[in-house]
Amino acid sequence: MAAVTTAPDTAAAPARTGDTVLDVRDLRVSFGPGLDAVDGLTLTARRGETVAVVGESGCGKTLSALALSGLLPESATVTGSAVLDGDQLVGRSERQWRALRGAKVSMIFQDAATALNPLMSVGAQIEEVMAIHGTHGRAARRARAVELLTSVGVPDAAVRARSHPHQLSGGMRQRVMIAIALAGSPDLVVADEPTTALDVTVQAQVLALLRESTRDAAVIFITHDMGVVAEIADRVVVMYAGSVVESGPLDEVLERPHHPYTAALLASVPDPDAPLAGELPTIPGRVPPLGERAEGCPFRDRCPKAREKCGQRPPLAAITPGGSAAACWYPENTAAAEDGRTADEEGTP
Numbered sequence: 003m004a005a006v007t008t009a010p011d012t013a014a015a016p017a018r019t020g021d022t023v024l025d026v027r028d029l030r031v032s033f034g035p036g037l038d039a040v041d042g043l044t045l046t047a048r049r050g051e052t053v054a055v056v057g058e059s060g061c062g063k064t065l066s067a068l069a070l071s072g073l074l075p076e077s078a079t080v081t082g083s084a085v086l087d088g089d090q091l092v093g094r095s096e097r098q099w100r101a102l103r104g105a106k107v108s109m110i111f112q113d114a115a116t117a118l119n120p121l122m123s124v125g126a127q128i129e130e131v132m133a134i135h136g137t138h139g140r141a142a143r144r145a146r147a148v149e150l151l152t153s154v155g156v157p158d159a160a161v162r163a164r165s166h167p168h169q170l171s172g173g174m175r176q177r178v179m180i181a182i183a184l185a186g187s188p189d190l191v192v193a194d195e196p197t198t199a200l201d202v203t204v205q206a207q208v209l210a211l212l213r214e215s216t217r218d219a220a221v222i223f224i225t226h227d228m229g230v231v232a233e234i235a236d237r238v239v240v241m242y243a244g245s246v247v248e249s250g251p252l253d254e255v256l257e258r259p260h261h262p263y264t265a266a267l268l269a270s271v272p273d274p275d276a277p278l279a280g281e282l283p284t285i286p287g288r289v290p291p292l293g294e295r296a297e298g299c300p301f302r303d304r305c306p307k308a309r310e311k312c313g314q315r316p317p318l319a320a321i322t323p324g325g326s327a328a329a330c331w332y333p334e335n336t337a338a339a340e341d342g343r344t345a346d347e348e349g350t351p
């Protein structure tokens with residue numbers, strides 16, 4: 003489990019966080035009765051802060067991102083609350099969303115090749131966002147587009163701005179998508195696995211750039227990779243089967259995970275220092291598909307610590323003064339757990 007440690011620059015960086023930009027409470031995305039793909043997402047994000055949302059495939063990460071960007075399919079119903087800088091995002095019409103997207107919230111997708119317009123130069127795509135959101139004057143927009151491309155590490159930006167997406171490498175296209183996402187100076191950037199398709203070296207460069215270039219925004223960074231979480235996050239939200247099972251500051255979650263699912267995710271990260279570490283531990287079983295989710299704790303079928311009480315659903319409860327919370331009747335790494343007491347003996351309901 004010691005495989006994941008906070009990157010030294012992250013640990014040493016001064017707090018860059020400001021006011022709360024995003025406040026999400028009990029957000030749900032449903033495709034019908036018993037089909038709640040997002041089943042209670044609660045998180046906050048402050049300006050300058052990167053909140054990583056992590057979990058296995060099918061846990062509801064992408065649908066959460068789409069809900070926060072107004073891009074869900076029409077078959078989805080959203081309930082709960084998500085307030086972005088004073089604006090309620092739940093229940094907005096597509097017309098109302100158009101006024102927000104780009105200027106207040108923007109999204110970075112995994113696959114720049116399909117997200118970018120193949121028929122327009124990348125510079126024109128950046129300028130388009132600026133034109134919609136108030137940068138007046140063509141020359142000013144052009145100059146700003148080159149500035150943005152330079153800031154995300156595109157060399158010869160004035161020349162590259164005239165390129166079409168297919169003329170650029172995968173890493174360059176991903177940088178262009180970050181530039182487009184930042185062109186309207188949004189308060190919130192939602193990035194869904196933005197570096198998963200890149201090779202390890204380019205991934206590290208793009209992560210560093212993303213962190214550097216989003217200091218004025220709050221970032222929701224979606225990934226299934228705990229190693230990436232350690233590189234980029236200030237805080238972590240762990241999702242399982244549609245709901246938050248643990249959240250807290252990065253170092254607390256990595257060093258003292260409270261939920262058995264978080265502990266299992268951390269244990270499955272390869273340790274780069276271990277010689278021939280042998281087979282990676284994986285979590286036996288699978289995330290229950292939509293429509294097959296039983297009552298009680300959603301992790302019950304896979305949890306080595308499950309007991310009778312786990313037939314009731316545990317609430318997301320505060321655990322540390324630092325802000326860690328977990329949804330488990332028998333959380334690990336608590337004073338009670340270390341004394342060998344159980345939640346029942348503690349008097350937890």
Ligand SMILES: Nc1ncnc2c1ncn2[C@@H]1O[C@H](COP(=O)(O)OP(=O)(O)OP(=O)(O)O)[C@@H](O)[C@H]1O
Nearest residue numbers: 033039058059060061062063064065066075291292
């Ligand atoms: N349009 C849809 N209609 C019905 N169910 C859907 C739809 N989109 C997604 N789902 C289901 O919702 C659940 C969550 O999907 P989501 O794409 O948010 O997962 P994810 O955590 O992003 O996974 P991954 O890591 O594979 O990207 C899955 O069970 C998925 O099958």
Ligand code: SF4
Nearest residue numbers: 299302305312330331
């Ligand atoms: S509530 Fe029970 S089943 Fe769920 S994670 Fe905790 S110990 Fe495991």
Ligand SMILES: [Mg+2]
Nearest residue numbers: 063064065194
């Ligand atoms: Mg996804």
